[in-house]
Amino acid sequence: MNRETAPSAPISRRAVVRGAAGLGALGALAAGTGRVSAAPGETAIVIGTGFGGSVAALRLGQAGIATTVFERGRRWNIRPDGNTFATFASPDKRTAWFGSTAGVSSALAVPTEPYPGVLDHVMGNGVEAVYGAGVGGGSLVFGSFTPMPRRVDFELIFPRAADYPELARVYYPRAKKMLGVSPLPDDILAHPQYVGARSWLKVVARYGATPHLFDFAIDWDLVRAELRGTKPPGVSVGDLSYGVNSGAKKSLDHTVLPAAERTGNVTIKPMHEVFDIRPRSRRKGFVVSARVLDERGRTVRTVTAEADHLFMAAGSFHTTALLVRARAQGALPRLSPRIGDGFGVNGDFLTTRSNPREDFGAIQGGPGYARFYDDTLPGGPVSMVYQATPLPSPLGKVLTTNLVQAHTDERGTIDYDQSTRRAVLNYPYAEGTSDLDRRSNAFINRFHERTETRFGYPANGIPLSSRAMGFGSASTFHGLGGVVMGSAATMDGAVRGYDNLYVVDGSFIPGAVGLVNPSLTITALAERTMDRFLAGR
DSSP: OOOOOOOOOOSSSSOOOOOOHHHHHHHGGGTTOOOEEEEEEEOEEEOOOSSSHHHHHHHHTTTTTTTEESSSSSSOOOOOOOOSSOOSOOGGGGBBBBEEEEEESGGGGOOOOOOOOSEEEEEEEEEEEEEEEEGGGGGGGGGGGGGOOOOOTTTSSSGGGGGGHIIIIIIIHHHHHTEEEEEEHHHHTGGGHHHHHHHHHHHHHHTTOOEEOOBBBBBHHHHHHHTTSSSSGGGGOOOTTOOOOTSOOGGGGHHHHHHHHHHSSEEEEETEEEEEEEEEEESEEEEEEEEEETSSSOEEEEEEEESSSSOOOOHHHHHHHHHHHHHHTSSSSSSSSTOOBBBBBEEEEEEESSSSSOOSSSSOOOOEEEEEOOOTTSSOOEEEEEOOOOOOTTTTEEEEOOOOOOOOOOOOOOEEEETTTEEEEEEOOOOOSHHHHHHHHHHHHHHHHHHHGGGGGTTTEEEOOGGGGGTTSESSSSOSSSBBBTTHHHHHTTTSTTEEEOOGGGGGSSSSOSSSSSHHHHHHHHHHHHHHHHHHH
């Protein structure tokens, strides 16, 4: 088995120390980041609290810049009764951002009342893009996978100036330290509830591939407590999409954002939905307006704030939507016409293998395990990773879930609709007609033949990928692009057309990161953007 590596100090196999000591360690990360002191009275606004926004808030606060962070979602503090978040088995209003249904996708949803829940579903004309909503952004709902892309995959997508060697040498290691990531420990892998991860290795070997291990943003001590029954189950039953009630997911509201607040220079404002951005009239900077929402989605009041610097971190769709609307309505007319271009789904293609031959456990311990690559396919490489399926016992034995990621040049746009005065997602690739569908379906059929059929087990591990069932390319948690580097933004993260306007989230990425989940890459790129911003002042 291979472990992803970068030329850096090794990351401990133990979880980062929790509590005040852990936050102190995060604060110490300022060393070596190019931090400089702020000019007297210097101010900044950050929109969004996901991976990029959290990095921006922390580094601005450490530099002494008074920073206001607007977040449209609520705080989700871990409750002593273990009932902070909804569960896969019992979805409720807490799963949906002011939606009428609750579920990880529209195909698997149940009716509910509107509420500021953790998942925001953006329905495009060819894909459903899912985003986190709440203090912590996407880290609340991501699967806690934090892999580095291989250089060969990264460089198929990014411009050369993105400089993978520098990221691997400096910024990926820093991002790993920032997020407190570590691999699945051997003692947990050996637990009966994690037989699925061990069985997956057998399937990969049968295919003839080498498994690549990677890190997770998980507190494994709390997973051990889940397995002992002293904490409510979450990670240990593969149930991560709505948050983890034990607190075992190292979401940013438990790590980076408290460290930012501890600088004394950062104020986070939950339930503040930004709707207007415009330049200041007499000097450089921006005025931002936001609706203050109650838990029924009603506007309690509107507030305005102004600052010298503005950092966009609302997620690829919402960051881009704010900017394309501001350009179309004349508030920011000098923005690049390329704003809105380059939206991609990170090559995501979700599949399930029904009736697996190996025992994957009555309950599948999560988050998942072991990615492998196939570099021999026409059209480019493909990767596949096991994701624990949060089905109640004994249904874990019935199917397994795998995320396939394939290289594709297909991209959509985020556009302004004059008739509705709203931004819309256009991703014009119907099921079965796209290159992503064609290549991914060919791969999963090959995978089934090589792991089951040729051994005489065609009825086992049957792949399912229909969009009607919520699989295939029906949806993505990894929508990327819209304010792409080298196009609508400079390679330093500056948005073209206006001084002091920056982008630090997934909208900066050219539609994919290279056959892996994007959280670590977003964090690493945000760290570099902040280094360059602070060094250039």
